[in-house]
Structures are given as C-alpha cells and as structure tokens.
Amino acid sequence: MHRxxxxxxxxxxxWRLLANNPAAFVKPPKVQRAEMKTYDLxxxxxxxxxxxxxxxxxPTLLAGLCGLRRGEIxxxxxxxxDVGTGHILIEQSAEQTHAGVRYKPPKSxxxxxxxxGATVAAELRAHRLAQVQALLSIGVRLTEDTFVVAxxxxxxxxxNTLTHNWVIECAKIGLxxxxxxxxxxxxxxxxxxxxxxxxxxxxxWGTARxx
Numbered sequence: 001m002h003r004x005x006x007x008x009x010x011x012x013x014x015w016r017l018l019a020n021n022p023a024a025f026v027k028p029p030k031v032q033r034a035e036m037k038t039y040d041l042x043x044x045x046x047x048x049x050x051x052x053x054x055x056x057x058x059p060t061l062l063a064g065l066c067g068l069r070r071g072e073i074x075x076x077x078x079x080x081x082d083v084g085t086g087h088i089l090i091e092q093s094a095e096q097t098h099a100g101v102r103y104k105p106p107k108s109x110x111x112x113x114x115x116x117g118a119t120v121a122a123e124l125r126a127h128r129l130a131q132v133q134a135l136l137s138i139g140v141r142l143t144e145d146t147f148v149v150a151x152x153x154x155x156x157x158x159x160n161t162l163t164h165n166w167v168i169e170c171a172k173i174g175l176x177x178x179x180x181x182x183x184x185x186x187x188x189x190x191x192x193x194x195x196x197x198x199x200x201x202x203x204x205w206g207t208a209r210x211x
Contacts, residue, residue, distance in 0.1 A: 044065075
C-alpha cells in the first residue's frame with residue numbers, strides 16, 4: 001500500500017499537482033517474511049506414496065526431488081528430458097498473466113541443467129509410456145514438444161492449476177500444509193542434509209549420505 005501510494009503521489013509531482021511527494025518522507029513498514037516450511041525425508045516419501053497415480057505425482061516429484069519451480073514444471077517438454085543421461089534441461093518457464101500463460105526464460109535468465117536420480121528417471125519413463133497410451137486412445141501422437149505435465153489431450157497445464165490441484169490433493173493426505181513452491185525448498189533442505197561432511201584432520205569425520 002505504501003508503494004502504490006508513493007507512486008501515485010510521485011505522478012502528481014510529475015504533473016505539477018504537488019510540489020513534493022509526502023510519502024517520500026514516510027519510512028515504509030518492514031515486510032515480515034513468512035517462515036519457510038518444508039517436509040523432511042519421511043514426510044516427502046509419505047507424500048509421494050500418497051500421490052502415486054494422481055495428477056500431482058509427477059509435478060511433486062519434479063519439485064521435491066529435482067528442485068524445479070512451478071513455472072518450470074508447467075513449461076517442461078519431453079525434448080528437455082534425457083532419462084538416458086539423467087538430466088533435465090530447464091530453458092523455459094510458464095508465467096501466469098491476466099491474458100493467459102506466456103513462456104519466458106527461467107528466473108535466472110539462463111538455461112540450466114538439473115540432474116535427476118534413478119528413481120525420477122524410472123518414474124518419468126513410466127509416465128511417458130502412460131501418456132503415449134492415453135494420447136493414442138484419443139488419436140493424438142506424443143512428440144518431443146509434448147508437455148511432460150499436460151492435460152488429458154496433451155495441452156499444457158497452467159501454473160495456477162498446479163497450485164489449485166496441490167491444495168486440493170494435500171488436504172486429503174493429512175501432512176502439515178505447505179505451499180507447492182516449498183517443495184523446491186524441501187529439495188534444497190534434503191540436499192543440504194545429504195551433502196558430504198568435510199573430512200577434518202582433527203575429528204576424523206567421514207561423509208554422510210542418504211539414498
């Protein structure tokens with residue numbers, strides 16, 4: 001509200017309706033950041049088990065085990081996925097606007113490659129096969145430009161739809177409620193916990209991993 005008022009009064013200064021901007025002399029209120037919530041390893045496993053066979057299984061898998069953003073998942077096509085090498089190319093992100101969905105470069109402005117484990121690769125293979133069969137049943141052929149997460153007819157899913165479906169499905173599971181974007185934070189947290197502990201000459205510590 002402070003920002004909007006400041007911009008409105010600044011425009012009045014430009015139009016010479018005011019000599020100066022009163023809002024410029026007022027210190028804006030401090031924004032209180034919401035506490036970040038994530039799932040631990042057991043909760044993540046429980047979530048994925050509960051979502052198996054559900055429309056949100058693959059999006060949650062990509063967010064929680066690969067760290068993809070909502071828009072990146074909605075923009076992901078099969079040509080970006082290489083299960084052979086275990087890599088996903090992130091070169092687009094879907095942005096929800098009032099006019100619809102537009103595709104743009106990722107948040108960083110540059111494409112990046114994300115590694116996926118054997119579990120994710122296997123799930124994506126199975127998902128692609130199921131998608132091929134479902135599309136053929138309605139006379140549509142899957143191509144490399146087909147979206148990985150798509151509607152029944154192969155058309156893209158809107159980012160807001162992912163959020164909407166996430167809220168509905170998670171309410172049925174009984175886990176603490178977190179945002180879909182927090183699954184990306186969950187991935188980062190799990191990666192940090194799984195990172196090797198640097199070996200110290202003094203302590204003789206080795207490394208810790210989780211599978």
